Amino acid sequence: MKANYLxxxxxxxxGIALFIPTLILAIMFLLYDFEFSFLDVQVFSxxxxxxxxxxxxxxxxxxxxxxxxxxxxxxxxxxxxxxxxQKIEDEFVAxxxxxxxxxxxxxxxxxxxxxxxxFYDLSFLWIMLFNMFTLLIFFIIRFNVKxxxxxxx
Amino acid sequence: MKNSLKVERAKxxxxxxxxxxxxxxxxxxxxxxxxxxxxxSTILALxxxxxxxxxxxxxxxxxxxxx
Numbered sequence: 001m002k003a004n005y006l007x008x009x010x011x012x013x014x015g016i017a018l019f020i021p022t023l024i025l026a027i028m029f030l031l032y033d034f035e036f037s038f039l040d041v042q043v044f045s046x047x048x049x050x051x052x053x054x055x056x057x058x059x060x061x062x063x064x065x066x067x068x069x070x071x072x073x074x075x076x077x078x079x080x081x082x083x084x085x086q087k088i089e090d091e092f093v094a095x096x097x098x099x100x101x102x103x104x105x106x107x108x109x110x111x112x113x114x115x116x117x118x119f120y121d122l123s124f125l126w127i128m129l130f131n132m133f134t135l136l137i138f139f140i141i142r143f144n145v146k147x148x149x150x151x152x153x
Numbered sequence: 154m155k156n157s158l159k160v161e162r163a164k165x166x167x168x169x170x171x172x173x174x175x176x177x178x179x180x181x182x183x184x185x186x187x188x189x190x191x192x193x194s195t196i197l198a199l200x201x202x203x204x205x206x207x208x209x210x211x212x213x214x215x216x217x218x219x220x
Contacts, residue, residue, distance in 0.1 A: 087179075088178065088179040090177070090178035090179055090182050091178070091182070091193070091194050091197060092178065092179070092181065092182035092185055092186075092191050092193075093179070093182075095191065150181040150185070151181060153181065153184055153185075
């Protein structure tokens with residue numbers, strides 16, 4: 001069976017290599033407000049809604065894009081890790097992928113529903129921030145645990 | 154669905170790894186099929202039957218619970 005939409009096997013290594021520095025910089029950004037000063041640039045915004053001031057539409061604004069780049073790299077690296085081909089990508093692996101994606105979606109939204117009910121205000125914003133990545137993280141964990149279990153059989 | 158993969162492999166003296174290589178899947182896939190953990194596709198069933206030179210019906214049999 002041909003596995004469609006999957007990335008070549010080497011993307012997994014690229015994903016891991018990209019994810020580790022991204023994770024370290026993201027932790028530094030979240031804990032110590034770390035930013036690269038050279039990333040202070042003019043960016044085009046569709047909507048800019050600052051805490052103080054009016055909403056602006058379709059305008060160029062000055063912004064430090066460290067956090068934007070970290071988010072993009074995090075999404076890309078997780079997608080690379082999650083959806084790169086296995087050494088032997090057959091129909092059984094495709095089946096495990098599908099089951100893992102389903103399980104990850106259920107877990108992700110179950111956790112989100114619990115968080116909606118029990119986290120409020122700024123703490124909920126943190127939840128939404130992490131929720132951007134948790135679906136992929138849950139999938140990667142579930143899929144790889146299953147693959148390791150299979151290899152041990 | 155029951156299968157006689159193990160018996161047929163023994164008759165032809167083929168290991169799981171050898172069979173896997175011949176039908177282009179992993180050894181784990183053959184193991185999962187053999188132990189009844191995975192219901193394989195028609196195309197893979199036909200390919201495996203071709204290796205053993207028997208009919209798919211001789212290799213895989215429906216059970217009462219499948220009906």
